[in-house]
Amino acid sequence: MFKISATPKDDAMCGWYHTAPARQAKPAHAGEKHTRWTVLGAGFTGLAAARQLALNFPNDEVVLIDAQEVGFGTSGRNAGFAIDLPHDIGADDYIGDIDIARTTLKLNRLGQTMLHTLVKEHGIDCHMRPSGKYQAAIEDRGIAVLEAYRRGLDKLGEPYEVIAGKDLPRHIGTAFYRQALFTPGTMLLQPSALVKGLADSLPSNVKLYENTAITEVEYGDKVVLKHKQGRIVTDKLILANNAFGARFGFLRHTVLPMYLYASLSRPLTGAEQAQLGGKDFWGVIPADPYGSTVRRTHDNRILMRNSFSFNPRQQSRPDCLERFAHNHRQSFERRFPMLPEVGFDYTWSGSLALTQNHKGFFGQLAPNVYGALFCNGLGVTRGTVTGALLADLIAGKRNELIDFLVADSGPNTLPPEPFLSIGVNATLWWGQRKAGLES
Structure with a gap:
């Protein structure tokens, strides 16, 4: 048996x-179960993989396992941007190789289409809107990033x-930014509500077990997954648990478990909404990667998301929550001085x-083991599409997008400790300091 050294344990106040519609969690697994298919991780990737496996093999039961409650983990904690455009931060124009960029665009838009279709078909109450996004800057470095990205979008034909800054208040209320680049293809949504809705609309041959943390695994002709209340014996295992996939004996020393922090305000009163002005629903991403993501939500709250930590043990850190909540307060006050009485809930x-190298893994990891792992911050669209396409690959299907994903080189190997932690923490410190007012 291979022991799993860490399991998800997220903090309580997402x-x-x-604020998402309440749902009844499915019972945890207990006893012993034998099945043909098991998907580990019920976030965007795992939900898509389980759904597509169930459609590809309608006479088989597909087991889907999550260590926590659906909607509580990573997929329910992002900023709610379903982004279509590629954004290669390693390229001078943020687009890079044009052929790769065009295929990436197809992947992201297919992920969007899958989600939009499911939301409409099942009436999922997640406030999904094709609102576009603003990429905004205040510092000179940020303005230069927008100019570079504009050149890349010209090359891509998007x-x-x-x-201009003087025109931004009628869009987003605040006059804080000097310039923004608006792109129309992003969909904004309530991520936890979407994940909950996707889980409750799975095909009837998917069996979901929540609050079932796998602690040991044995690989062979069958894969044996052990947990505190029993075990699951499966013919095929699909790892769709993002950074935790590296805890299962594959792709070790390739993924950086980073944590990003967010605060959500109380709802604005009618008077405060009038004071803010602008549109009633929008999203801003920062020109600087270390800057703040900001949203005005469907229920008139303000989301503020910034500040990073490197958590090699993949556990939430209460000390960071307290410290970074102060950062969120400062970032909020800079952008919204007209809302001095608005606190965070x-x-x-x-x-x-x-x-x-900003690359994930897609394909077969070992006999009877497959994975779609490491979304690099694009889990809503990229997780959805890679989960579904992995299920198609397993079913023997091939197309341009599957071939593109299979041919990818995958993630690089990271430096050993303690050099890794020293380097990552130094990079985070300098990046956040250099971001200046963008943070």
């Missing part, structure tokens, strides 16, 4: 989870609008599975 952390 605003998206608590539409955008450059919005929730502050939480969420995991990001980042790799050094």
Whole structure:
């Protein structure tokens, strides 16, 4: 048996989870179960993989396992942007190789289409809207990033609008930013509500077990998954648990378990909404990667998301929550001086599975074991599409997008400790310091 050294344990105050429609969690697994298919991780990737496996093999039961309650973990903790455009931060123009960029665009838009179709078909109450996104800057470095990205979008032939700072208040209320680049293809949504809705609309041949943390695994002709209340024996295992996939004996020393922090305000009063102005629903991402993501939500709250920590043990850190809530307050006050009495109802952390070369893994890991892992911050669209396409690959299907994913080189190997932690923490410190007012 291979012992799993860490399991998900997220903090309790995720605003998206608590403001999403309530649902009844499925019971944890107990006893012994034999099955053909098991998907580990009921986030965007795992939900998509289980759904597509069930459609590809309608006479088989597909077991889907999550260590926590659906909607409580990583997929319910992001900022709620379903982004279509590629954004290669390693390229001068943020687009890079044009052929790779065009295929990435197809992947992301297929993920969007899958989600939009399911939301409409099942009436999932997640406030999904094709609102576009603003990428905004205040510092000179940020303005340069917008200019570089604009050149990349020209090369890709994608539409955008450059919005001067003086015109931004009628869009997002605040006059804080000097410039923004608006791109129309992003969908904004309530992520925990979406994940809950996807789980409750799975095909009838998917069996979901929540609050079932796998502690040991044995690989062979059958894969044996052990937990505190029993075990599951499966013919095929699909790892869709993002950064935790590296705890299962594969791709070790390739993923950086980063944590990003967010706060969600109380709802604005009618007078405060009038004081803010602008549109009633929008999202801003920072020009600087270490800057703040900001949203105005369907229920007139303000989301503020910034500040990183490197958590090699993949556990939430209460000391960071307290410290970074103060950062959120400062960032909020800089952007919204007209809302001095608006406080935060929730502050939480969420995991990001980042790799050094910004590449994930897709395909077969070992006999009877497959994986779609490491979304590098694009879990809503990329997780959805790679989960579904992995199920198609397993079913023997091939197409341009599957071939593209299979041919990818995958994540790089990281430096050993203690050099890794020293380097990552130094990079985070300098990046957040250099971000200046963008943070």
